[in-house]
Amino acid sequence: MTDSSISAAGLHKDMESMGFSDVDCIRETGIENPLDANSPEIHHHYNPSLPQPTITFGDSGPGMNELELKDSRKLFHHKEARDDKNGCFGIGGSLGSAQLTRLQGKSTRLSKKEGGPLLQLTLDYAKIVKEDKYEVVVHEATASWATYWEKHAVNKEHGTLEILECPKHVVEALVAAIPGAKFGRMYADYLAEGTKMLFYVDGKKLIDLKPEDVSDENNASKCVKYDVTVWGKYLESSTKVKDIKDVLVQYVNGYGKLVYQDPVTDNQVEEDPAAKGYTKLAPIKCTSSVRFKKGATDNWKVEDGGQYPKRVRKVIDRFEIPYPSGGDFEQREIIAIARHLWNYPTILDCFMGTEINKSRINKAKIHPGILKVLEDLADKFSKKYWNDIKPKEPKKAKNPKAKSPQTSGGSAGTSGTATGTATGTAAGTAAATTPGTTPGTTPGTTPGTAAAGTSKQLNNKPAPSKPTVVPVPAHEKRIPQSQHDLVLAMKDLKHKLNAMNLDAILEKAVVTTEGGIAKMIGTIHDAMKSLEQICKK
DSSP, X not given: OXXXXXXXXXXXXXXXXXXXXXXXXXXXXXXXXXXXTTOSEEEEEEETTSSSOEEEEEEOSOOOOHXXXXXXXXXTOOOOOOTTOSOOSSOHHXXXXXXXXXXXXXXXXXXXXXXXXXXXXXXXXXXXXXXXXXXXXXXXXXXXXXXXXXXXXXXXXXXXXXXXEOOHHHHHXXXXXXXXXXXXXXXXXXXHTTOEEEEEETTEEEEEOOOOOSSOTTTOSEEEEEEEEEEEEEOTTOOOGGGEEEEEEEEEOTTSOEEEEOTTTOOEEOSXXXXXXXXXXXXEEEEEEEOOOTTOSOOOOGGGOEEEEEETTEEOOOBOOOOOSSXXXXXXXXXXXXXXXXXXXGGGGGXXXXXXXXXXXXXXXXXXXXXXHHHHHHHHHHHHHHHHHSOOOOOOOOOOOOOOOBOSSOBSSSOOOHHHHHHHHHHHHHHHHSTTOOTTOOTTSOTTOSOOOBSSBOOOOOOOOOOOOOOOOGGGSOOOHHHHHHHHHHHHHHHHHHTSOHHHHHHHHHHHOOTHHHHHHHHHHHHHHHHHHHHHO
């Protein structure tokens, strides 16, 4: 790059402002480039203890010839997004290498095809910035780098190594960040198929990634798969997705009908979108799952619940579901711990908020019509599961009020004769004096079937006895189910709080709090007020 109309130094400096974190950089350069090359094994070596700290990425892919190696350093080598690869914009790998060196060190790529020579491509970023020139030169590896290849190559016959000279603090920060970077979840599909990803620090294994299946269908209490199909209407004479002006979202509703959500009225419409000039773009393959049983100790945790957008084979992000403040205690937990995987193809990138690094999603940029349907279906899954498993309230025994004994002077459904009057009087007397019978019936009759007497009430009932008052703890009273759940939940909370260093937790929460905690505090406050009201009863 020698054209004076383009500043190589400025371009490389501007790369640091493109929104890539250092963890994004190692994903782009050290994981996704090898995955796109179909490498069965990937090694990372972090060496903060060397006089010149380094990071080395190695893979056992097919390797590159001279032209391919040179193209790998072509900046913004744009390709159309495809579902069989992660790359698209042609900048992630180069940006990652430059940023990790902080434009102070060198990057050396060694690559070899089976039966071919070992090739070398070295970029000196400090020199590029100083001279404002970007030149890519490929040649056979020097003797020292050939020795390095023999020692560190994942497969000596074919593959690629990249060695980056980095500041020590960059290497140390990555070593600290990698265990919590959720690579096992992000690349679960590749790991489950047998791809190996190994991470070493100064020669010692840091982590051996295992697949973390978000849906975990084999262990879920319930798992449901469904499609949400996106339709778009192109602007006239355009076939570019970015020129789509209207979007419809189609799904199967609770009645088994294929409908789309009308963007104006919000009503469900059964009409075929194609009849209105829309083109089917692609389905979002959704999987909702939950592991929950009342009283079980192995239910899923709230910190793992949420919505998981997945771009082709890569689980990009996790959106937390705010803990509900209303409803049954168990239902709220189910909503918060349920997992909803939204697997979309690359054609929907612009509708799903995919950022340029493809390792994060801007939820605010997801098409609102798509997001609304996805979240509604996720919520309905959780609530339906709770309705299916929640304890059924026992049916209350029917106890219709018995008709009062009546005297002469008129009757309901009788002629008011002496016979009717005598029958009603006898029934009332028997009911009042015979043990084990229901008032208003004669012995051996069903409650509510005693013959009706006259309209005047008899005054021969025995005086009611004064009940004996036995104090009963609040949590043992026959109270509504919601109050019962509240008491049990607060008892459990008290037990857990006693076992915690609450002061230390609250100190940390002030710094690391997320939006959900404020709602939780309000919920606890409401719960305490409810308990106070129960105690007064």
